[in-house]
Amino acid sequence: MSKFVVTGGAGFIGSSVVRALLKDGAPRVTVIDNLLSGKLENLDEVKDRVDFHLADIRRYDEIRPLLEGAGAVFHLAAIPSVPRSIKDPVPSHEVNVDGTFQLLRAVSDAGVRRVVYAASSSAYGDTEVLPKVETMAPNPQSPYAAQKLFGEYYCRVFSKCFNLETVALRYFNVYGPRQDPSSPYSGVLSIFMRCVVERRSPTIFGDGEQSRDFTYVEDVAALTVRAAVKGVSGRVYNAGNGNRYTLNEIWKLVQGLEGVSLPASYGPPREGDVRHSQADTAAAARDLGHSPRFSIEEGLKRTLHWYKEQSVAA
Ligand code: UD1
Secondary structure (H helix, E strand, C coil), X not given: CCEEEEECCCCHHHHHHHHHHHHCCCCCEEEEECCCCCXXXXXXXXXXHEEEEECCCCCHHHHHHHHCCEEEEEECCCCCCHHHHHHCHHHHHHHHHHHHHHHHHHHHHCCCCXXXXXXXXXXXXXXXXXXXXXXXXXXXXXXXHHHHHHHHHHHHHHHHHCCCEEEEEEECCEECCCCCXXXXXXXXXXXXXXXXXXXXXXXXXXCCCCEECCEEHHHHHHHHHHCCCCCCCCEEEEECCCCCEEHHHHHHHHHHHHCCCCCCEEECCCCCCCCEXXXXXXXXXXXXXXXXXXXXXXXXXXXXXXXXXXXXXX
């Protein structure tokens, strides 16, 4: 059985990939995380089957030995958030671009065959046509989008020049249990969940008619694990649901689950925001056999359940 490594494995999505690998039969999973935003508690349920290493992907010498003997590396370590990358672009550039380069170099030098890279739907920017297909020209609108796109290019270059099999998955607005709502840069659904649990109104940036393809974390993790297969090296795939909901619709759905009415406040539109986002999922279905399991209603229900449990435990 191969050794699997997950960078960012203590994070919201990374820890879900760890659980998916274990569920899929991996006896153990190696996690590399600097705990900048990741949390060990995200791995609590599976900690007996995780080899955790506090290490930073920007430091080649730190990560190179940890990759020895790995069959596949899932690269999720990143500093996310479009607005954070506009306010303070240096840290996210260093992690998302330089860190990705160091990781790919270390993986390649360690003789690992395969990398699955967590790319972002933000690479598309605003497109005239929806849904967004992998063949469209990228149009990044923020440092974060450019950084994640650069990571894709580096993956492709490592496939071509350094004999490494790489595949990039463009994650579309992932949500679910363990997403941290505590920062102003947190994903909107984690913020909405906290608001509804605390019976507060959220602030919606702009008119709320912007839309997103909200994708449940377990669907994204399942696709990520599936993508570590032969025959797709150098390719990019959308990791989305294929639907889109406006923020106004989503906030209504969240309130409906709790049977409350908490009208949102509205603030100015956010810089760097994409207006609409929706994935074409045909390529991932065709080449990777992916079919998302969670409807938005089911995903929101499970997510809300988790946030309510957290608030009781607190
Ligand atoms: C973008 C990417 C996504 C990526 C994520 C990483 C796109 C379309 N999506 O997400 O694939 O995983 O970055 O960070 O580029 N909002 C509010 N109120 C809030 C918070 C947010 O109205 O309190 C709005 C934002 O202005 C935005 C939407 O909600 O219109 C979603 O924001 P967010 O959850 O931060 O994700 P994106 O920036 O869309």
